[in-house]
Every structure is written in structure tokens, then in C-alpha cells.
Amino acid sequence: MEMKKRINLELRDRAPEEVTELVLDNCLCVNGEIEGLNDTFKKLEFLSMANVELSSLARLPSLNKLRKLELSDNIISGGLEVLAEKCPNLTYLNLSGNKIKDLSTVEALMEMKMKRKRKMKLVHLKDMRKRKKKRRTRMRMRMKMKQAQNWEREKRRWASHT
Numbered sequence: 250m251e252m253k254k255r256i257n258l259e260l261r262d263r264a265p266e267e268v269t270e271l272v273l274d275n276c277l278c279v280n281g282e283i284e285g286l287n288d289t290f291k292k293l294e295f296l297s298m299a300n301v302e303l304s305s306l307a308r309l310p311s312l313n314k315l316r317k318l319e320l321s322d323n324i325i326s327g328g329l330e331v332l333a334e335k336c337p338n339l340t341y342l343n344l345s346g347n348k349i350k351d352l353s354t355v356e357a358l359m360e361m362k363m364k365r366k367r368k369m370k371l372v373h374l375k376d377m378r379k380r381k382k383k384r385r386t387r388m389r390m391r392m393k394m395k396q397a398q399n400w401e402r403e404k405r406r407w408a409s410h411t
Contacts, residue, residue: 252278252301253285265289274299274319281324283308298323299343306331315339322346330357352386352393359393 250258255276260268269292278284281304286296288310296312297319304324315336326348332339342358349355 250276252276252283256285266291268293270295272297273301276301278303281305283310286310295319306335309335311335313337317341319343320347324348326350327354329354333357352389355390356393359397 252273255273256271259271259273265287266289268290271286271290271293274297278298278301281302283298283303283306286309290310290312292314293312294314295317296315299319300322302324303320304326306325306328309331312335316338318332318336318339318341321343322345324347325344329344332342344355
């Protein structure tokens with residue numbers, strides 16, 4: 250089933266402005282891009298697009314209230330910096346099973362987290378397609394996340410003393 254048709258089916262006679270959760274798993278996206286999803290989904294807090302053969306997030310609309318985004322088992326290899334501007338309140342992101350090859354692709358998300366002083370609870374990077382560097386990359390990612398957490402903790406501690 251195509252993504253546009255699936256969105257219409259999932260709406261169940263509701264207006265897009267009223268929808269808070271949208272599950273589009275296992276539907277087909279044309280040319281690896283998002284279609285049928287637009288800025289009218291103003292209250293959307295949870296979006297799942299697992300296994301939809303998605304390769305690009307370029308057509309992701311602005312979803313200011315989106316907190317959880319499920320993008321597992323797609324063919325995304327980059328372009329994650331779009332999430333910083335389109336989904337400013339994102340706290341959970343699952344990227345497992347995508348074609349992410351190196352840590353620099355995910356560093357944009359870490360910078361986003363540091364700049365906005367927001368807690369991103371989880372970034373799943375399991376089952377990256379390039380398995381040779383998989384373990385080392387996950388370890389580096391964990392270390393960077395731990396460093397960011399420690400930095401935030403120290404800043405809070407120093408702020409409480411002033």
C-alpha cells in the first residue's frame with residue numbers, strides 16, 4: 250500500500266490536526282521519500298515509519314510537537330540534520346537497521362541535543378549495515394552521549410552554586 254493511501258486509512262475520519270499518533274509501518278514510499286504527510290499534522294507526537302524503504306528525510310514536514318520518531322529498517326544513510334529544524338521537541342529516535350555508515354552522520358543529532366539543552370532519551374543505532382565498524386561506532390556514540398550527560402550535570406551543579 251502506498252504511503253498516501255495508508256495515511257488516509259489511518260486518519261479514520263479524523264482531521265489531520267487532531268491526530269497525535271500515526272503508524273505507517275510496512276507501507277511503500279515512492280522514490281524513497283515521504284509523501285502525503287504535511288504541516289497539517291500539528292498535534293502529532295508519535296510517528297512510525299518502519300520498513301517503508303525510506304532513503305531521505307528531505308520532505309519531512311515541520312512537526313513541532315513530535316516527540317517519538319521510529320525510522321527502523323529503512324535505507325537512510327544521511328540527512329539527519331533535517332530533524333533539528335523540523336522536529337525541535339524530538340526525544341526518542343530509532344534508526345536501527347538503516348545504512349548509516351559512520352558516526353559523522355549522527356553527530357548532527359548530538360550537536361542538536363547540546364545546542365538546545367534538551368534530553369534525547371534514546372538514539373538506536375543497532376544493526377547498521379556496515380558491520381565492520383559497527384561496534385566501535387556504537388561505543389563512540391555511547392561515549393559522546395555520556396560526555397554530553399556529564400557536561401549537562403556539571404553545568405547544573407555549577408549553576409546551583411551561583
